[in-house]
Amino acid sequence: MLSTSASVKLKKKSQNNENIVNKHSKIPKQKSSSNGNTSKQVKSTNGSSAEKKYQVPPEIIEQKKMLPVYTAREALLKNFRENSSVIIISETGTGKTTQIPQYLYEDGYTQGGMTIAVTQPRRVAAVSIAKRVSQEMGVELGEKVGYTVRFDDKSSQLTRLKYLTDGMLVREAMIDPMLSKYSVIMLDEAHERTLNTDVLFGLLKSVQNKRKNLVKSNPNGKHKELKIIVMSATLDAELFSKYFNNAPVLYIEGRQFPVQIFYTEEVQKDYVDAALVTVLQIHLNTNKEDRSDEEQHGGDILVFLTGRDEIENLEKLLLERIVRFPSGVKKLLVCPIFSALPQEQQMKVFEKAPAGCRKVILATNIAETSLTINGIRHVVDTGVVKSKIYHSTIGIDSLSVIPISKASAKQRSGRAGREYDGKCYRLYTEDIFNRLEESSIAEIKRSNIANVILQLKTIGIDDVLSFDFLERPPIQTVKKSLELLYCLEALDDKGKLTEVGKKMSMFPLDPMYSKTLIKSVEFECLEEVLIIISMLSVESIFFIPKDKAKEVENIKNIFFSPEGDHITLLNVFREYQKVNGSPQWCYDHFINIKSMVKILNIFEQLVKYCMQSKMEMVSCQSDYERIRKCFITGFFLNVAVLQPDKKYKTMADNKEIQIHPSSFLFNVNPQYILFNELTITSKAFARNILPIEPMWLPEVCPKYYGRSPTVQDKSAQQSIKETTEAFKSN
DNA sequence: GAGCACTGC
Known part of the structure; x- marks a missing residue:
């Protein structure tokens, strides 16, 4: 099926690789492994004999040496030795996330039972990278290499390389504020500036300082210095470097295929319509050639839109056009994808299009970072995104469509150049592009941070207003959050954490919910409140196809309670339990199975925390008035x-x-x-x-x-x- | 009669 020109390209790449392989295969085998791979690592550990080790396949060893980061190994290690913080700027495909922790391990950073932590903004990334690294090192996942994410912990006393979500590391800091078991902490994908990564910036900087002073005053004490490595994909190096006392910035070149960028000549009033026209143009223009040329035909199309409504509208418009395609023109297979779409329908975007068919994927920002779809060679970028912003002056969130940043535009276009060279069609003028912000507003500047403040207070940072943030949240937001925590009696009138506040901070919930939960013991409805809060923690429990609105009314009546949405949700959960989570039942009632599974996980976790807090598991049976009163305590x-x-x-x-x-x-x-x-x-x-x-x-x-x-x-x-x-x- | 982007604990 591969066309000539594509196979030329592929060949070019593999020739390249062969060169590198040849170069390295000249090195005698023993020397190559003493260079810090496999056998040496296995011998040098003093772990228990129960630890499992495997022979690392030679192709994995060779693959590791072909990664761009490999040539930078010595330079990186030298910089790590000489500096307490280092910033690494690197594009995708350098191997930095899998390799650098291994280099650090080989260089002795885990001696004395210390651990190297690597944070990720997303669970799937933490899990899949840890799996890969355990294979590369020939060890059992969960032993020397492990991961920790919510609901899933594959780490142990033996773990020396630990991949975890940024939120998980914040939680660990709540238990051990000095993060004393870590010798190195790497913050990966720092450019994404998630709320938790930003909290970690401040925390780690302060921990690094404190540990440095402790080592100074007691060099043989239990504390060691903490090394911080920040990894980012964009060029906000200056900001990071300055923040970490002018830390050195190292660049690693990535391996991306070139993507040709096109702009519109005029400003587009209706970007959905512009997207429709562009998709059809791409498809028809690359469909005229007689030869079955991968370069011409192949390559699926990815369109970035802002939400479900737009996606479904464009889908409808495309389907109308597709049926009118002249014979001989390939069909288009339209695949919508957004977070609320049930799993089985999401999977469609990963399937290969049938012969004589090309996929056009209509996606929200979910396709920008969260999931990677193979086979994309054309990206259509509308230049907008739906974003949540917290307005501290009025204390409300708003959800609105705003222009993306340059960094975001670059990330979107990059989705066309993962396997081949690609094309990106920006549905805005070059002038508009030039006037876009360099990067998106960091989450911490546009979120309600009451929970962050509660966490910081728990860690022992009392003076939140002078906490050293990389970028400060608006002062109004901080004040508003402090007020709320005070109203909820999580803080006393001097701003100190109360007993209730301490208890609240242990729950992975927003303060108003954790307060309600704690109070539910007094109202004798803990069991019901646990269920309701678990249900409320998840979005899109129901997925209702547009054409099923009528049927849905009947379904809703089955669960409906005039005593409120909360009680209705409780009814849904109870019914779900009665049918043992039957997928057919879910399907018949338009209930998203994945959401229900997540709710069960959350429920179990909350129950666990309640047990730890010795809260009495009480039920109000059908006395729902108790529940309604109880929610007043938090809301x-x-x-x-x-x-x-x-x-x-x-x-x-x-x-x-x-x-x-x-x-x-x-x-x-x-x-x-x-x-x-x-x-x-x-x-x-x-x-x-x-x-x-x-x-x-x-x-x-x-x-x-x-x-x-x-x-x-x-x-x-x-x-x-x-x-x-x-x-x-x- | 009108609508929820995405992620994390």
Whole structure:
């Protein structure tokens, strides 16, 4: 099936490889392995005899030497020896993530039982890289090489190279603030600037300092110095280097195929329509040739859009055109992909298109970093993304379509050049590109950070306002989070962590949820609250195809409870348990199996933490009033009152909001509601609605709600305002 | 009558 020109290219590459192989195969075998591979490593360990070792296949040893990072090995190690922090800039395909930890291991950084940690923003990456490295080192996964991600821990006392998600390392810091078992910590994909990576920047810098001082005052003590390695794909080297006391910056060249970039000549008003035209142009233009040329025909098309709606619209438009293709023109197979799409439908994008057919993949940002699809040679980039932004002044998230950054545009185009050279069609002008921001706004600057602050306080960082962030979150956001934590009694009036706060921080939940959970013991409904919170931790439990809206109404009625979305979700979980998680039952009820599995995992984990906190597992049976009251303990600031125009006003600050159409209570309009989250899209929408009785407020929350909170009575607002003002001035 | 991008603990 391979065409001539493609095979030439392939051949070129393999010739290249052969050269390198030849060069190295001249080195006598023993010398090659004493160069730091396999046999030496196995001998040099003083691990237990139970440790399993395998012969590393020679092709793996050869592959390792062909990676671009291999030529930089000595230079890297020299820099690591001479500096306590090093920044590495490298594109994809250098092998840095798999190789550098091994080099460090070979250079003795794990002596004395120390461990090297490598963080990843995503679970799958941590797991798959650890698997690969264990193969390369010929060891059993979970022994010398391991990984730790939520719900899955393959590491042990023996583990010397540990791959973990950035969030997991933050958790470890909550238990051991000095991270004393690690000699080296590598932050991979640092350019992505996830919330947790940013927290780690600050934490590690402070830990490095503290450990340095400890070593100085007691060179033979138990503490050793900490080495920090930051790995990034883009050129924000300056920012990182400066932050880590002018750490040296090393560049490793990657192996990407060239991608030709095209811009539109004019600004596109309707980018979905522009995408439609571009896809058809790509397809028809590369379809005219008679020869079955991989270069001409082959290569699937990847289109970046902002959400499900756009994807389904474009899918429809394409399908209309495809049926009208003249005979002789290849068919197009349209594959939508976005996170909420059920797993089995997602898998379609990974299948090879049938003969005489080309795939066009319509994706959200999920295809930018989270998953890699083979066979892409054409990328269509609309230049926009849907992004969540926290507005600290009003304390609400908004979800809106915004222009991408240059870094993001580069990442998208790179998706066309993974296996061959490719083409990227940017549906905006070059001038617009030039005016894009260099990189996207870091998550820490556009998120609610109440949870981060709770974590920092637990680690022992009390003065959050002067914490050395790589980039500071807005001061308003910090203040708002401190206020919230104070309202939830996680902090006392001096800003110190309370006992409740300590307990809250142990749960992998936002503070309002962890407070509710802790309080549920008093309300004798821990079991139900655990289930509900697990359900609320997962999005898109239902996946409803557009044409099934009518059927869905009937299905929803099966679970519906007038006592609120929370109780309805509890009913779903109970029914799911009754049928033993039957996939057919899920399918018949439009329930996403993957979501339910995740909910079960979360539920089990929360139960485990509750046991550790010695919380009594109590159930309220069908006395749901207890649950509704209990949620007030965490969400008393999220209460709203019905207005004559069917809209709602929040009691805390008189914001006008509406019930989101996804709520089971949409159109029911109870007088008083409690909601879990508020997001502005076209309007301010409240999601997950629980009807409550007004007299419960002073009963459950006397501190904030006076004796009779009515719409006219401003006392609740007043008291919330006064208390937070008093806290602010402290 | 209107809509949830993505990830992590």
